[in-house]
Amino acid sequence: MLGLPKGSLEESTRNLFAKAGYKISVSSRSYRPSIDDPELDGRFVRSQEMSRYVEHGFFDCGLCGHDWVVENGSDVIEVCELGYSRASRNPARWVIAVPEASAVKTIADLQGKRIATELVGTTKKFLSDRGVSAVVEFSWGATEVKVPDLVDAIVDITETGSSLRANKLRIVETILTSTTRFIANKASWANPAKRRKIETIAMLLKGALEAEIKVGLKMNLPKSALEAVSRALPALRNPTISPLSNPEWVALETITDESVVREIIPKLKELGAEGIVEYPLNKVVY
Numbered sequence: 001m002l003g004l005p006k007g008s009l010e011e012s013t014r015n016l017f018a019k020a021g022y023k024i025s026v027s028s029r030s031y032r033p034s035i036d037d038p039e040l041d042g043r044f045v046r047s048q049e050m051s052r053y054v055e056h057g058f059f060d061c062g063l064c065g066h067d068w069v070v071e072n073g074s075d076v077i078e079v080c081e082l083g084y085s086r087a088s089r090n091p092a093r094w095v096i097a098v099p100e101a102s103a104v105k106t107i108a109d110l111q112g113k114r115i116a117t118e119l120v121g122t123t124k125k126f127l128s129d130r131g132v133s134a135v136v137e138f139s140w141g142a143t144e145v146k147v148p149d150l151v152d153a154i155v156d157i158t159e160t161g162s163s164l165r166a167n168k169l170r171i172v173e174t175i176l177t178s179t180t181r182f183i184a185n186k187a188s189w190a191n192p193a194k195r196r197k198i199e200t201i202a203m204l205l206k207g208a209l210e211a212e213i214k215v216g217l218k219m220n221l222p223k224s225a226l227e228a229v230s231r232a233l234p235a236l237r238n239p240t241i242s243p244l245s246n247p248e249w250v251a252l253e254t255i256t257d258e259s260v261v262r263e264i265i266p267k268l269k270e271l272g273a274e275g276i277v278e279y280p281l282n283k284v285v286y
Helices: 010-020 047-056 066-072 120-129 162-166 186-190 192-212 223-232 258-270
Strands: 002-006 042-046 061-065 077-082 092-099 114-117 135-138 153-158 169-178 180-184 214-222 240-243 249-257 274-280
Touching (some): 002 047, 047 061, 047 180, 061 066, 066 169, 077 186, 077 192, 092 120, 114 120, 120 169, 153 162, 153 169, 180 186, 214 258, 223 249
Parallel strands (some): 002 042, 002 061, 114 135
Antiparallel strands (some): 061 180, 092 169, 240 249
């Protein structure tokens, strides 16, 4: 039984599973997806609740933010970290924010203040650990609009900070950094058959994520240029080299970071490479 996050992570999670080889279909407003793997059943629930359902055994495994594992105090196995979020590969940050004109400059300045957040338990612990006593209240959403009229500060999640800046808010401090985690129930993890399945899913998800930032490169190259290519292009580690009908030439194939390809290809051309092909990847499993 697989728990899938409903809400902001839903689309990016379904896309990741598709690249990993699992097709997840769901009708509008349905919480029961169809998965093209007879060994898998699943449900969509909010990421905030996922770790509790995994801990209690309703789900064998699931995906949610590390922040909610911490907030719920859930006793689960964190199988792997998956560096993706609703909009990017950047970690999400829970930050304390105040209006730009606020007198609050440090955590100590929050003494006796009122703070709104969805992450109540973690915020209270963060303040308590620093000797600060403040009123922390639960916020059902639209937390940014509550300052300064209803509360003095908020603790909200951000990836880029653009929403906070748009609402004329200033970050005082980050209290927690979070990424998506693939988590498992402890009893399920102790079951050899279920553990193998969970580990397989984790391997394919990580492979799909790795492939998002990599591309394949293949080309024909004079043998005389091989050493120069290896010396000039350290990104091309352990390439596959195959002979061609012309004994003086070889075919070279490798995987490299997509971000450096625009610099690599001109150098390859200068070194005499021909027929250079760049292609996308679905999964990279090490």
